Amino acid sequence: MSTAYWIVAGTLALFYSYAGTLKVIRSREQLRPMMTWVDRVPLPALRALGAVEILGATGLMLPPLTGTAPWTASAAAIGFVVLQTGAIAVHLTGEDRRITLNVGLAATAAVTAWLATRL
Template identity: 65%
Template structure:
């Protein structure tokens, strides 16, 4: 199960490290071409989302042999983040939720594998 966890959690953490860093560091003007929803969210909320994504990624990467709780907590947080992201995309006219659904499934798998 540990190998399966790392197969799921490793790439998931890398995606969230990248996306979180973009949201924290880039201006909304530079994010707009890849994230159409940034104009509907206040800048502090955008930065907070990026910070939460970074924390979730780090939580997935903390070795579970060292501490048992960060991985399931991070996976749960990232799962909830995607549960909230889907309606944001759908209500804004952006119907591209395929990546959100994949990330939601991967976070659910990471959660399950982290407690199994």
């Protein structure tokens, strides 16, 4: 079970580390081609979202690695499920109706939360 957690959580953490870093360091113009919704969100909120994604990715990896407060890995994964639920709502209320990635990320985060309880 531990190997499955590290594979799934590691993949999720890599994705969110990358996506969060892009949101923190890139301009709106640079993000627009891959994230059409960025014009609907204030820039400070976009930066905060990126920081939350980076912190969540850290929460998936660091606690199980150190053995300190391992329950936070489950909390981080559940947080990503909530985050993707909000992302789906943002996509469906705007022009961009592509939610396949968001549904996949929510499902992966749910599996990660379940696996984290078995560490």
